[in-house]
Amino acid sequence: MTSNLLCFNSSKTEFLLLGLKPQLDKVQSPAGLSNGVSFLPLASARNLGFIFDSNLTLAEQISLLFLDLVSITFEIFDAIA
Numbered sequence: 001m002t003s004n005l006l007c008f009n010s011s012k013t014e015f016l017l018l019g020l021k022p023q024l025d026k027v028q029s030p031a032g033l034s035n036g037v038s039f040l041p042l043a044s045a046r047n048l049g050f051i052f053d054s055n056l057t058l059a060e061q062i063s064l065l066f067l068d069l070v071s072i073t074f075e076i077f078d079a080i081a
Contacts, residue, residue, distance in 0.1 A: 015039045
């Protein structure tokens with residue numbers, strides 16, 4: 001990337017390892033290094049409003065959607081009452 005004068009923004013770069021639990025357990029050193037900037041993988045990362053987690057379970061995405069649904073439902077009931 002340095003040949004194109006591009007570099008990672010360390011405050012915005014997210015690193016996510018995807019795979020099943022047995023596959024992820026085989027990874028010895030998951031840290032990344034680019035242009036002297038090291039970063040560790042996250043458990044989950046948000047991209048374009050969708051939350052990806054390393055095990056691809058969608059648990060965090062579903063729980064946030066459920067909380068949004070409950071919040072909107074209470075707002076509707078408050079508006080009606």
